[in-house]
Structure formats: C-alpha cells, structure tokens
Amino acid sequence: MNSKKKEPLIHITKRKALTWKQEWLVRLAGILIALILCAVITTFTTHLNPFGVYAAMFKGSFGSPRKIWVLGKELAILLMVSVALAPAFRMKFWNLGAEGQVTVGTLATAACMILLGDKIPNGVLILIMLIAAIVAGALWAFIPALFKAKWNTNETLFTLMMNYVATQLTAYYIIKWESPKGSGNVGIINAHTEAGWLPTLAGQKYFLITIVAAIVTVVMFIYLKYSKHGYELTVVGESQQTARYVGIKVDRVIIRTLLLSGAICGLTGWLLVAGSDHTITTSLAGGRGFLGVMVAWLAHFNPIAMVLSGLLLVFMSRGAGEISTTYGLNPSYGDILTGIILFFVIASEFFINYQLHFRSSKGKEE
Amino acid sequence: MFNFVTFFPRAVVQSVPLLLGCTGETISEKSGNLNLGIPGVMYVGAISGVIGAFLYEQKSGANFNNFLAVLIPTLACLLGSLLMGLLYCFLTVSLRANQNVTGLAMTTFGVGFGNFFGGSLIKLTGSDVPSIALSSTSLAFTKTLPFASKAGVIGKLFLSYGFLTYVAIAIAIIASYVLKRTRTGLELRAVGENPATADAAGINTTKYKYFSVCIGCMVAGLGGLYYVMDYANGVWSNDAFGDRGWLAIALVIFTIWRPNLAIFASMLFGGLYILYLYIPTGTDLAVKELYKMLPYVVTILVLIAISLRDKKENQPPASLGLPYFREER
DSSP states (O other), X not given: OXXXXXXXXXXXXXXXXXXXXXXXXXXXXXXHHHXXXXXXXXXXXXXXXXXXXXXXXXXXXXXXXXXXXXXXXXXXXXXXXXXXHHHHHHTTOOOOOHHHHHHHHHHHHHHHHHHHTTTSOHHHHHHHHHHHHHHHHHHHHHHHHHHHHHHOOOHHHHHHHHHHHHHHHHHHHHHHHOSSTTSSSOOSTTTTXXXXXXXXXXXXXXXXXXXXXXXXXXXXXXXXXXXXXXXHHHHHHHOHHHHHHTTOOHHHHHHHHHHHHHHHHHHHHXXXXXXXXXXXXXXXXXXXXXXXXXXXXXXXXXXXXXXXXHHHHHHHHHHHHHHHHHTTOOTTHHHHHHHHHHHHHHHHHHHHHEEEEEGGGOOOOO | OOOHHHHHHHHHHHHHHHHHHHHHHHHHHHTTOOOTTHHHHHHHHHHHHHHHHHHHHHHHTTSOOHHHHHHHHHHHHHHHHHHHHHHHHIIIIISOOOXXXXXXXXXXXXXXXXXXXXXXXXXXXXXXOSSOBOHHHHHHHHOOOTXXXXXXXXXXXXSOSOHHHHHHHHHHHHHHHHHHHSHHHHHHHHHHHOXXXXXXXXXXXXXXXXXXXXXXXXXXXXXXXXXXXXXTTTBOOTTTTTTHHHHHHHHHHHTTTOHHHHHHHHHHHHHHHHHHHHSOXXXXXXXXXXXXXXXXXXXXXXXXXXXXXXXXXXSOOTTTTOOOOTTOO
C-alpha cells in the first residue's frame, strides 16, 4: 500500500539510556519553556511584565511564614497521595481512585469524630479515627484490586467509578450530619471541645502533617527500593508472565500493594479532617487524587523525586491563586498554567526516551 | 405519582451530553486511545461555543440571524475540541506519552480553561453585560419543529427537543455503522486491538489514531455545546457541567463500546441521573444522594459482569491505553 520511495523526513529511534543529569536537563528545559509560555500568557491577560508575574507568584507561595506553612501543608497532602499511588503504578495498576480512597478516609474520620467525640478520651479517639480511616481507604482500593487479580477487570475504569460512589456516600452522610439543619454542610466538627483534633506541635498547626508526610515518603522510598515486596511488585509491573515464572503469586501481590496504596490514601484523609480542615465536604480531596497521578508519574514513581514534582505543581497553583486574586481573574487560572506545564513535561519525556533523525542525517534503515 | 410524559423528556435532555461524550469516547477508544481528557474536551467545546456565540451576539446587534447564530458557535466548538484532540494525539501518538497522564492533564487544563473564560470573558472583552446569558443564541438552538407543540403526547415525547438531540442520535447511529460494517471501521478496530498486526497489514496506524481521536473529541465537544446552549438556556455558570464527562466515560463501558446501544443507555443514565427527583423520599433528603450513586454502581456491575463472562466481543479493545512504537517488541 505504502509505495513511497522517499525516506521519511523524520525517523525516530529509541535512545540509549541518558545519564540522570542529562535527563534532568531535558526536563528542566521543558519546564523552562513552559514557564516562559505561562509568563507570556499571563502578561497578555494581566498586562503585567513577565518578571512581575513570577515575582507575584513567588510572593503568593513564599511571601510570609504563614504562606510557607500553607504551601508545606499542601505539598505534604499532595505528596502523601502521590506516594500512595507509587507502588500501584510501579505494578502498572492504574489506580485512578485515590480521590475516592481519600474521600472515604475523610468520611471515616469525620464519622468517628461526630459519633464518638467527647465520649472517650481524646488519645483513644484519635487512634480509632486513624484505624477507621486506614481501613476505609484500604477497603476502597481492595475492591477493584480483588476483581483485577481474580478476573482481570479493567482497574482504570473501576477505580474511577469508585470515586463517585465515595463522593455520593459522603454527600449522604453530610446531609445526615448537617449542622445547623438545612445548611447543607457539616461545619467545624467539635468546634468547642476540639475532640479528635490533631495536637498542635511546635506551635504550628501543620507541623504534624508535614512530619507524617516526610516519614511516609522516606519509608515508601525504602519499601520500593530495598524490600522484597518492592522488588516483587516491580517484577509484576514489568511482566506478569515473568513474575509467575519466578514463583511470585501475582494476585496476592496486586491485592497487597493496593491495600497499602489505599491505606495511605485513607491516612491522608485522616490528616485532612483531623489535622487541617476539621470538617467534611464532598470535595475535601480536591482533585489531588488526579494531580497525584501526575506528580507520581513525573517523578517516575520515585517518592523522593515526587517532592520536587509536587513542589512545582503546588507552587504553580498557589502562585496562580495569588495572581488571580490580585488581578481579579478567575481562580481557575491556576489550572490552565498547571495544564500547560504538564503538557511540556509530558512532551519532554519523549526526548529523554527517543531520538529524532532527520532525513539528511542518515537514519539506519533495515 | 410518577408521570412518564414529564419524566421522559427530562431524561432525554439529560442524556444528550452523555450520548455525545460517550460516542466520542467510543470512537477514540476503538483506536486504542483511552482518552481521559474527554471531560476537559467537553468543557473546552462548551466554552468555545460560548465565546463564539458571545462575540456574535455582541457584534450582530439588530441584524441577528438564527442560522449564523447556530453556525458560528458550532464551528467554534468543533474547532476548540479539535485543537484539544490534536494536542492529545500529538502527545500520545507522536510523542508516545502515557495516555492516562496526558488525559488527566487535559482534563485539568480543559476544566480550568472553561471556568477561567466563563468567569472572565466579560472582563476580558470589556463589555457591559452583567453575566453570560446567550438567550437569543439559545433560542436558535432550541427551536423545535413548528407543529411539535400541537402533536400532543407524541410531540412532547419525541419532537420537543432542539436539533442537537437528533444530531446526537444520528451521529451515534452513523458511528455504530461505520465501526461495525465498513472497511474503515474494521481497520480502525484492528488498530485498537493490535496495532503491530495492523501496521504489518499496511494500515497507517498513526493516521487512524489521529483521525479517530480528533473526530471523537469533536463529537464529545458538541456534548458540551448542547449542555450550555440547550440544557442551560445559554447561561454559563462555572462547574455546572459537573461530572458528566466522567459519566460519559462510564457509559462507554456500560454500552460495551457500542454507540447504537448508547442511545438508549444514555437515556437510562439520564433517567437515573434525575431519578432522585421523582422518587418520593418524604423529608429524608439524604437518600436522594444515594440515588445519585446509581449510574456509577450500575457501571461497576457491568464492568465486573463483562470481565466475568469473558466474552471476546464484549471486552475493551485489547491495546486500550498502550502507546504503539513500531520498533518496540
């Protein structure tokens, strides 16, 4: 059918592995181009000079100690979700259900706070909340994992649907618990007694969240890199046949990994309700389940590198938030900038993995 | 208590965005591209149409022409969705990026794009209207046949909709026919099932993937346009479109990748979506929230059922979600 005699203009081949320095140079170049493009667009909409744009964004993220703490908290929560996704993705299990897993975590935490608040000692309450949240998150991940392991049900779509089931379940309980009646929201839970609230450490409300996220990240890094479990799930991700051949029980690995993934998401929900927001809404997870997918993917599922990719995205959204309030733009402006950056980073992966040969430079033809 | 004649048209009105989104996603998935950017594409399609209509209403003034009022937003919508489709293809097909990540990035971008321009369009164009309410454009979109209102129950059930409703059904039927019965459809499905084999058979996989994703995006974009112009009477409000894009993706599974089934399934979903309004729950408002769960639970059950039965023709396209690179094996 294709009788073109001419060699194609561009010929693509797979590259030999780059050193990680070169890899990061390519990625940085991608981010840089994206940032320049974002600045141009922002200049166009706000009539601000491009340097002013980034000065304003920097001020929005790092302008005051409070802003830095908020940035730290946002990063910590996003990092937790990304870290939770890492083992599942390494196994090539596309868990798009982190949003729902976090949501049921928040729901379980809030349930304990509302139903058990002031009835039992605070320490016990917080512990019960923690366990409930972890179990809820793990359960939400277990269901799709079970079907994937036993019957190879498509996990991308299954986990995606589980998100909405979680959202509606939460909406149901919000109306059950709403206070004052008819307001449609729960308000601050235990506002007077602060029962079930995480303690303020070192004078900072968000200190505990940051610490938990840091520990989880490091532990996950070690788990993936040095533990037998981490090795097994990587093999399953590379090839299920190979895994079976060397005697790894694939279905058990899938279920175990997803239980872990969901448990960390549940833990994140616990942090959100008990440590930061002290209330429950259907959108507490706030799209982090999806943003986390991208953070994890950009970092090649390496928990330590996720700190950087997470920081980039959190910085962009906080910074864009600052710009949109200062210049009276719609807050969705941040999503546009985030989207542009993501497109460029996604594209830069190509130049890390593949090489272009133009016609004159003689690509090898078989 | 339950009045079918009032319920059915409302279910149909709900179903059209879902049907268009579902048909678009099916066309795209049949070529092996799991486009999770569809919710974003639908937002972009909607806002592009709104921008087109807004500019036209501002410019035209007295000599407002119904035909142009439909044509301009539709073209703007198709163009916007096409650009999103090209972006997705360029990243996933030409640059072989991961489809899930690209799709989610497109959804983030698309929803942001829609809400940003929806919220700032008035400020950016410096006009003096209080909100985006494109009532005259919407009237042009919702025009029914002149005798529809006189045709009694039949008229109410089948003829009371704007033209996009019928366009949506026609697209679904055509898509179904092309996919199932034509050579193009066969080759397209081959690309989605096993691109390496298709490539070896001389099928241009890149071309098929580009065309199917772009056409899919344009169809889905129309769903967004329908929502604003017909369902919402030309009033844009941020986030009003909600999670219909994801529901459309769910519908693709529910219909086991068949657009002709989607016509009825989307009405069923549309019905499930608003069923809570019709079920007498008394004072217990909370239960309504549980009813809203129904479309998703049903989808999960279907997903499980098709994987349990393991029938070949009901499975997702075999290479769904995987990038194809000729030199990799």
